[in-house]
Amino acid sequence: MFLVIGGAGYIGSRLVKELVKKEEVVVLDNLSASYQEAVDSGAVFVKGDLGNEEDLQMIFRSYPIKAVLHMAANSRFGNSEQEPLTYYENNVSSTITLLKVMLEYKVKNLIFSMEETTSEIPLTPSERSKYMVEQILVDFSNAYGLRYQNVRYVQQAKADESISQFEDDQVNHLTAAHLQALEALLVSETV
Ligand SMILES: NC(=O)c1ccc[n+]([C@@H]2O[C@H](COP(=O)([O-])OP(=O)(O)OC[C@H]3O[C@@H](n4cnc5c(N)ncnc54)[C@H](O)[C@@H]3O)[C@@H](O)[C@H]2O)c1
16 A cells, blocks of 8 residues: 555645556645645545654554655745745654654655755755755665655746646656656565
8 A cells, every 4th residue: 555645735636546546545634735625535535744653653553555655745835934944844854753653664665756956955945854855865775774766856847838738747747757756666676
């Protein structure tokens, strides 16, 4: 079974629609930036928070999770420079809680979603918080054998496309990139 955190969101909900076609899926979302109606009815939905260890414990105890897709984001909050605490808490602190529980239940496969920045150096608290998570994943991989894939994506608008067509293409592209990353991770596990 796959756990999709943030699975009611813009990208997460589309990903869940594809995943339920071949696998059982649990969605954890606090609905801070989304609606439960967006979650495919074929998935189990749990309203809860990534940063709440009890919510995570309940899921890992109840379902045989083999991989986690971390799609939770702060998109409805304001500018990360004005609200760094929210970003560090939701991206860094909550992800550490997730990793801790994954280790406890020996779940080693993680897909993490990154918005690629144009700069080599992370410039905002939002970018820095994602960068920190990347470093944490490297260390957890070396120390605990965590297996992960960062899915990076740069938004590239095309002049001849309408906004809705562009958005649709973008979500399709992102969904496909996450599915490919997941497949690669699971295939390499069995080799
Ligand atoms: N939208 C894009 O163009 C794009 C591009 C590249 C990467 N990404 C990445 O993909 C991921 C998802 O982006 P999105 O556009 O779908 O965002 P979104 O805001 O639409 O979805 C995020 C979901 O996470 C949930 N959430 C937030 N904090 C949570 C928490 N603590 N616990 C449980 N649920 C929580 C929200 O309720 C929401 O349903 C993000 O990591 C983002 O950086 C998005």
